[in-house]
Amino acid sequence: MAAPTSDSATAGAKGVGPLLRAWREQRRVSQLELALRADSSARHISFVETGRSRPSEEMVLRLAEHLDVPVRERNALLLAAGYAPRYPETPLDDPGLDALREGIERLIQGYEPYPAVVVDATYDVVAANRGILMLLDGVPESLLTPPLNAMRLTLHPEGLAPRIRNLRAWRGHLLDQMERQIALRRSEPLRALYEEVAAYPVPETDDDNDDQLADPVPHFALPMQIEHEGRILSFISSISTFNTPMDVTVAELAIETFLPADPATVKYLQSVLS
DSSP states (O other): OOOOOOHHHHHHHHHHHHHHHHHHTTOOOOOHHHHTTTOOOHHHHHHHHHHHHOHHHHHHHHHHHHOOOOHHHHHHHHHOOOOOSSSSOTTTTTTGGGGHHHHHHHHHHHTTTTTTTOOTOOOEEEEEEEHHHHTTTTTHHHHSSSSBBBBHHHHTTTTTTGHHHHHHHHHHHHHHHHHHHHHHHOOOOHHHHHHHHHHHHOOOOOOTTOOGOOOOOSSSOOOOOEEETTTTEEEEEEEEEEEOOOHHHHHHHHHEEEEESHHHHHHHHHHHOO
């Protein structure tokens, strides 16, 4: 099932009940189970979903919390129920987020020499450290014009894609990741980006049999294997988000760090960037 839309006009027209039911069904939670989590009754949940009962603002937020509804969509639920949005959407360059921006910069710089990047809800790059910039050496200027987009940079045939030795596998991982985000948020800009990058050409096979890719180190997750200056570097990626965010902008930020997957990658990065 597709996630409910976050468009406020559509939300208001539908009412909060069908939206809450769609989130509950997407989460595969019964009315009884949700009622127990939210300290309510299955009867009341049923009345809310069918429009026979208007939930309080507190109840909307409580149900959204127990259904793990993203912050942006919680605002849409409140609007559909006739309440004002609770969570602001502060521009990232607002002075009120100075401490956040400075903290992010310190975090990703502290991760050097290993690559780290911060992206927003549509994978536009918010910040990147020297490890990322090193991997972008040689990428055409047309792809580096702001706003930089991490998915476009990675999968475009003139971007990093020709250097990624296991491109088919890594591309599949990224597209699956985007599909999960689309199911969660149903963002039209994200859907448009997905359709763009999914249409980029892809090789029939990866270079997995290349002698340079022979790696005795067992991987605990899918590595990205990328060529740089004649060497094959191998990374395992990890994505972090902010816990209990109270702002839409902050809630949609993601920090992706790349952990070297073998000793040769560690040694090379330390020699180049330390």
